Amino acid sequence: MTLATMDPALLDRLGAIVGPKGWTTxxxxxxxxxxxxxxxxxxxxxxxLQPASTAEVAAVLRACAEARVPVVPQGGNTGLVGGQTxxxxxxxxxxxxxxxxxxxxxxxDNDTMTVEAGCVLxxxxxxxxxxxxxxxxxxxxxxxxxxxGVLSTNAGGTAVLRYGTxxxxxxGLEVVLADGRVWNGLRRLRKDNTGYDVKQLFLGAxxxxxxxxxxxxxxxxxxxxxxxxxxxxxEIDDVIDLFHLMRHLSGDQxxxxxxxxxxxxxxxxxxxxxxxxxxxxxxxWYVLVELSSGQPPGSxxxxxxxxxxxxxxRGLIKDAAIAASESQSRALWSLRESLxxxxxxxxxxxxxxxxxxxxxxPAFLRRASAAVRAALPGVRPVPFGHIGDGNxxxxxxxxxxMNPQVFLSxxxxxxxxxxxxxxxxxxxxxxxxxxxxxxxxxxRRYKDPIEIELMQRIKRALDxxxxxxxxxxxxP
Amino acid sequence: MTLATMDPALLDRLGAIVGPKGWTTxxxxxxxxxxxxxxxxxxxxxxxLQPASTAEVAAVLRACAEARVPVVPQGGNTGLVGGQTxxxxxxxxxxxxxxxxxxxxxxxDNDTMTVEAGCVLxxxxxxxxxxxxxxxxxxxxxxxxxxxGVLSTNAGGTAVLRYGTxxxxxxGLEVVLADGRVWNGLRRLRKDNTGYDVKQLFLGAxxxxxxxxxxxxxxxxxxxxxxxxxxxxxEIDDVIDLFHLMRHLSGDQxxxxxxxxxxxxxxxxxxxxxxxxxxxxxxxWYVLVELSSGQPPGSxxxxxxxxxxxxxxRGLIKDAAIAASESQSRALWSLRESLxxxxxxxxxxxxxxxxxxxxxxPAFLRRASAAVRAALPGVRPVPFGHIGDGNxxxxxxxxxxMNPQVFLSxxxxxxxxxxxxxxxxxxxxxxxxxxxxxxxxxxRRYKDPIEIELMQRIKRALDxxxxxxxxxxxxP
Numbered sequence: 022m023t024l025a026t027m028d029p030a031l032l033d034r035l036g037a038i039v040g041p042k043g044w045t046t047x048x049x050x051x052x053x054x055x056x057x058x059x060x061x062x063x064x065x066x067x068x069x070l071q072p073a074s075t076a077e078v079a080a081v082l083r084a085c086a087e088a089r090v091p092v093v094p095q096g097g098n099t100g101l102v103g104g105q106t107x108x109x110x111x112x113x114x115x116x117x118x119x120x121x122x123x124x125x126x127x128x129x130d131n132d133t134m135t136v137e138a139g140c141v142l143x144x145x146x147x148x149x150x151x152x153x154x155x156x157x158x159x160x161x162x163x164x165x166x167x168x169x170g171v172l173s174t175n176a177g178g179t180a181v182l183r184y185g186t187x188x189x190x191x192x193g194l195e196v197v198l199a200d201g202r203v204w205n206g207l208r209r210l211r212k213d214n215t216g217y218d219v220k221q222l223f224l225g226a227x228x229x230x231x232x233x234x235x236x237x238x239x240x241x242x243x244x245x246x247x248x249x250x251x252x253x254x255x256e257i258d259d260v261i262d263l264f265h266l267m268r269h270l271s272g273d274q275x276x277x278x279x280x281x282x283x284x285x286x287x288x289x290x291x292x293x294x295x296x297x298x299x300x301x302x303x304x305x306w307y308v309l310v311e312l313s314s315g316q317p318p319g320s321x322x323x324x325x326x327x328x329x330x331x332x333x334x335r336g337l338i339k340d341a342a343i344a345a346s347e348s349q350s351r352a353l354w355s356l357r358e359s360l361x362x363x364x365x366x367x368x369x370x371x372x373x374x375x376x377x378x379x380x381x382x383p384a385f386l387r388r389a390s391a392a393v394r395a396a397l398p399g400v401r402p403v404p405f406g407h408i409g410d411g412n413x414x415x416x417x418x419x420x421x422x423m424n425p426q427v428f429l430s431x432x433x434x435x436x437x438x439x440x441x442x443x444x445x446x447x448x449x450x451x452x453x454x455x456x457x458x459x460x461x462x463x464x465r466r467y468k469d470p471i472e473i474e475l476m477q478r479i480k481r482a483l484d485x486x487x488x489x490x491x492x493x494x495x496x497p
Numbered sequence: 498m499t500l501a502t503m504d505p506a507l508l509d510r511l512g513a514i515v516g517p518k519g520w521t522t523x524x525x526x527x528x529x530x531x532x533x534x535x536x537x538x539x540x541x542x543x544x545x546l547q548p549a550s551t552a553e554v555a556a557v558l559r560a561c562a563e564a565r566v567p568v569v570p571q572g573g574n575t576g577l578v579g580g581q582t583x584x585x586x587x588x589x590x591x592x593x594x595x596x597x598x599x600x601x602x603x604x605x606d607n608d609t610m611t612v613e614a615g616c617v618l619x620x621x622x623x624x625x626x627x628x629x630x631x632x633x634x635x636x637x638x639x640x641x642x643x644x645x646g647v648l649s650t651n652a653g654g655t656a657v658l659r660y661g662t663x664x665x666x667x668x669g670l671e672v673v674l675a676d677g678r679v680w681n682g683l684r685r686l687r688k689d690n691t692g693y694d695v696k697q698l699f700l701g702a703x704x705x706x707x708x709x710x711x712x713x714x715x716x717x718x719x720x721x722x723x724x725x726x727x728x729x730x731x732e733i734d735d736v737i738d739l740f741h742l743m744r745h746l747s748g749d750q751x752x753x754x755x756x757x758x759x760x761x762x763x764x765x766x767x768x769x770x771x772x773x774x775x776x777x778x779x780x781x782w783y784v785l786v787e788l789s790s791g792q793p794p795g796s797x798x799x800x801x802x803x804x805x806x807x808x809x810x811r812g813l814i815k816d817a818a819i820a821a822s823e824s825q826s827r828a829l830w831s832l833r834e835s836l837x838x839x840x841x842x843x844x845x846x847x848x849x850x851x852x853x854x855x856x857x858x859p860a861f862l863r864r865a866s867a868a869v870r871a872a873l874p875g876v877r878p879v880p881f882g883h884i885g886d887g888n889x890x891x892x893x894x895x896x897x898x899m900n901p902q903v904f905l906s907x908x909x910x911x912x913x914x915x916x917x918x919x920x921x922x923x924x925x926x927x928x929x930x931x932x933x934x935x936x937x938x939x940x941r942r943y944k945d946p947i948e949i950e951l952m953q954r955i956k957r958a959l960d961x962x963x964x965x966x967x968x969x970x971x972x973p
Contacts, residue, residue: 128854128856130855131854131887174690175690175694177688177690188694189661189665204945204947204948204951205945206945210854210923210924210928211855211885211887212657212852212883212886212887212888212929213925214651214653214927214929214930214931215925215927215936215944216940216949217698217701217706217951217952217955217970217971218664218701219948221697221698222697225690225692225693230693241749242744245748261606265605265606268718272721272791272792272793273717273718273791314748316747316748317746317800320796324792327793376687376688376689378609378685378686379606379607379608380607410687411686412688447684449684449686449690449691451691452686452689453688455691456690456691456692464691464692468692469682471674471679472682472692472695473692475680475695475959476692476693478959479955480693482955482957482958483951494692495692
């Protein structure tokens with residue numbers, strides 16, 4: 022089906038629901054919504070809707086359900102697996118939540134705020150800060166990612182180690198169901214054992230069971246002291262002992278524990294003009310560690326120094342640099358945050374977003390690195406990421422001098438090699454990003470068929486006509 | 498249907514599955530499993546099964562599914578809402594998980610352990626401690642409550658403020674489905690975005706969707722310092738400001754923040770022969786606060802003293818006593834923990850397990866106390882519990898001199914009054930205990946009918962023949 026074949030009466034009805042500011046059929050206005058950031062998926066749609074209220078979302082879904090026309094919800098369009106991209110044949114309506122963006126309430130005494138789906142993540146953080154609270158979810162795309170999207174994808178980011186993924190930051194939801202009815206589950210309670218926890222179904226469902234229109238988010242006290250260090254290790258095996266030693270000696274105040282390999286650091290030093298190696302001698306592995314505490318400032322720096330001295334005494338670390346100022350801390354973080362883009366200095370790269378049990382990280386890194394090197398001599402693994410979450414971005418840089426396109430043409434071959442090893446370690450082939458279109462079929466290779474069937478039963482129970490973001494996550 | 502009418506061939510088949518140690522039809526052996534602690538519910542069954550492996554549970558459920566015979570799973574039989582009690586007409590098989598009680602694995606480097614459903618909670622805590630880790634879930638019945646039961650009821654307890662309810666302490670599950678197939682979801686991952694989070698359905702489902710046979714539990718660093726104080730307040734309104742002040746000034750190290758009313762303390766002083774009032778002058782309200790930290794001992798006591806000085810300076814508190822030793826701390830805790838049973842010194846009591854947003858606690862207490870006093874002059878509210886979770890045990894002692902049975906006969910009248918006010922505050926009529934049989938129908942008065950319908954759709958999708966603990970939580 023194409024634009025020409027969608028019932029004009031339906032488009033008229035949808036336009037009337039959202040009003041003149043809420044819809045467009047102009048291909049130029051729609052175009053930015055049809056491709057995601059990495060350009061892997063392209064979609065089509067006859068109409069982009071931007072409702073401004075939950076009632077409008079409900080009326081849109083009711084009209085689409087009656088007409089048996091699918092709906093693809095979209096937030097900030099920052100997802101990386103094509104979950105927010107409409108199907109190529111243009112038979113679905115694209116529903117942007119960006120105008121549904123109010124902060125409905127901030128209840129600092131309850132450590133909650135109620136926000137609509139289209140609220141940008143950075144704005145939610147800002148409003149929490151105004152109330153002298155912390156909304157801890159933080160990720161690279163926070164300036165454009167929207168709350169509805171981060172909840173629908175159970176986003177991770179840099180604060181998972183302390184505060185959990187998006188799922189754990191939600192107390193209540195408002196959802197428009199596939200038939201257009203509104204479920205008001207906007208509870209603000211920390212304890213409520215009155216039946217199945219229905220909201221859990223919609224969190225991480227990538228819009229395939231309904232459209233999240235608002236959420237009650239948990240807030241936390243703000244940290245009052247932050248300390249950052251860049252630590253050199255000789256052996257990858259020591260990284261797990263170091264993690265637990267830091268965690269125990271700091272009193273569980275570790276908020277980031279990020280792996281950086283030497284090769285990645287070298288790429289960053291070539292890529293960033295102002296970057297400097299924080300340590301005088303090279304080492305094969307580094308960890309960026311951040312401690313933060315809500316206690317009165319002053320206690321964290323000695324705790325960090327004591328922990329590093331203890332680690333050195335046990336022979337776990339080779340050297341370490343503690344940031345002496347906020348600008349030094351930012352400089353250390355920029356080394357870590359530039360890793361992904363800095364890989365471009367070495368040509369093309371093939372990326373994987375995987376998780377294994379924390380205890381298995383060293384063994385996994387050895388196995389996977391050896392396997393990809395055996396598959397293509399000269400390939401350069403640059404594994405980095407969130408040790409404390411077991412989440413490694415197992416990225417591969419092409420062999421020096423190889424044609425980039427030839428290397429990239431082997432993406433699925435390398436994914437198969439890496440993901441098969443991930444599975445042997447009881448891991449996940451999508452730690453943060455979701456399934457969307459990219460991994461919807463690949464997951465069937467790794468997941469228990471009974472679990473796939475349970476997912477299908479849930480899909481059919483909540484969206485019997487397969488109208489909610491069809492073709493994403495799981496087929497009914 | 499009674500024992501006499503259940504197909505003997507099925508009972509033979511079930512007995513053969515679990516072997517001679519795994520079943521009984523002896524009424525005397527079965528009897529303790531047919532009544533719950535408060536004696537509100539009595540059940541019947543022709544056979545008690547105690548399988549010793551997941552494979553045996555699976556074979557039992559397969560046989561029962563083929564025969565269309567319902568199964569009631571039971572853990573330590575410590576639930577308070579009749580969720581674990583078989584139906585009175587004896588047409589269901591009772592399935593005890595108590596022999597399925599192995600610790601399958603402890604992975605300290607991954608901060609996880611894998612335990613079977615019948616493992617007693619206190620044993621799980623002990624095994625974690627042996628690995629120098631903390632499994633934080635803790636509740637009064639921990640000496641007999643089993644892991645499968647605490648997960649199936651999403652148990653709360655005393656560590657929720659810091660570590661969350663049971664749901665938040667689980668990374669993976671193994672579940673036998675209604676048709677006898679085994680879903681192996683025993684993942685040990687902190688990040689895994691590969692589809693619907695199926696395990697969330699079984700957590701808190703009270704055994705109505707399948708039987709949890711094993712779980713991967715999260716472990717944490719052990720605290721190294723604990724400080725306890727007993728604080729007197731003049732105004733209930735100040736308790737919320739005090740909570741936030743303590744939380745912020747301690748660096749979010751508050752692990753308990755428990756409300757005690759003066760009348761409750763007086764009951765305890767009369768009830769416990771060795772108890773002493775911790776403070777020289779009476780006050781209308783008290784808070785038992787506990788701070789704990791994993792940092793090197795020494796920093797928490799000054800933080801507590803500073804916070805109390807600040808609270809006194811702001812006029813939030815009247816007086817406070819800090820425990821100077823572990824035995825003093827235990828004495829303060831025993832005041833709090835004796836509240837429920839000490840109410841017996843004042844005659845009969847009517848109990849409620851409710852939650853409201855933390856910010857609404859003072860207003861709720863005023864409204865609900867006035868309403869019950871208006872309904873019955875002389876009735877004495879003794880509200881106590883977990884301020885930090887918004888969870889109040891809103892218990893009522895009978896008017897002095899009234900006939901206890903006459904007072905108790907008004908239980909449902911008072912529940913209606915209290916629960917209607919809870920609903921006005923956006924609260925929960927079962928914060929910790931679940932629905933079971935006790936509140937299965939009452940919840941329909943308070944929950945959005947759409948949510949009830951979603952629960953029914955889930956039930957029918959996962960247990961289409963209504964064989965898993967039928968009649969509990971929700972009717973299909």
